[in-house]
Amino acid sequence: MSNIGFRRLLPIVFTAIQLALALYTAARAPKQTLTIVHQSGYRVVAFQEVGEMPAEPLSSSPLTSMQRAAIILNLPAFAVGGLVRELLFPYRNGTELYASIVFVPFVWYAVGRWLDGLLGYLAPMRLNSLVSGFFSLLAFGLLLLSLGGLTPLYHHRSTDSNWVFTGFILWSLLCLAITATGGERPVSG
Numbered sequence: 001m002s003n004i005g006f007r008r009l010l011p012i013v014f015t016a017i018q019l020a021l022a023l024y025t026a027a028r029a030p031k032q033t034l035t036i037v038h039q040s041g042y043r044v045v046a047f048q049e050v051g052e053m054p055a056e057p058l059s060s061s062p063l064t065s066m067q068r069a070a071i072i073l074n075l076p077a078f079a080v081g082g083l084v085r086e087l088l089f090p091y092r093n094g095t096e097l098y099a100s101i102v103f104v105p106f107v108w109y110a111v112g113r114w115l116d117g118l119l120g121y122l123a124p125m126r127l128n129s130l131v132s133g134f135f136s137l138l139a140f141g142l143l144l145l146s147l148g149g150l151t152p153l154y155h156h157r158s159t160d161s162n163w164v165f166t167g168f169i170l171w172s173l174l175c176l177a178i179t180a181t182g183g184e185r186p187v188s189g
Contacts, residue, residue: 005122015105114178145168
């Protein structure tokens with residue numbers, strides 16, 4: 001493994017997984033799109049006849065298990081993909097999954113580089129104290145918000161809230177571990 005390194009293996013594996021999950025989701029998308037269009041058309045007609053907007057919120061269909069897996073495995077790339085979707089394709093739902101594929105290798109290269117530094121395959125990664133402190137603070141804040149989202153006090157619950165918040169907890173813990181160790185090898189006995 002020291003010849004290949006996690007920094008090369010993880011981006012290839014997780015990009016392939018993300019691509020497979022996106023293709024599987026795309027193959028099943030037409031059925032979901034028809035129901036969304038039908039529901040939205042019904043709401044417009046109801047608004048025209050009644051003259052006021054119905055009080056119940058428009059809810060999107062719950063995520064499939066493949067979409068959940070793709071989001072949890074590559075949550076940082078998915079978040080950046082969501083920003084790209086908002087900038088380039090603001091009216092297209094679901095394109096953040098496809099936009100995130102571009103960012104998956106960068107996320108997993110960083111994780112693989114950290115693992116290679118911990119295992120001694122490379123020189124340990126040295127993080128600037130300012131950068132390390134910023135990412136630690138950001139990850140800790142996200143961890144607290146995600147833990148709060150799993151409590152009963154969070155009233156904006158949907159069927160996918162627990163999945164997303166659990167993914168944020170796992171990724172923020174990983175980010176805290178990376179910034180805490182800075183890629184240094186643990187001291188052995």
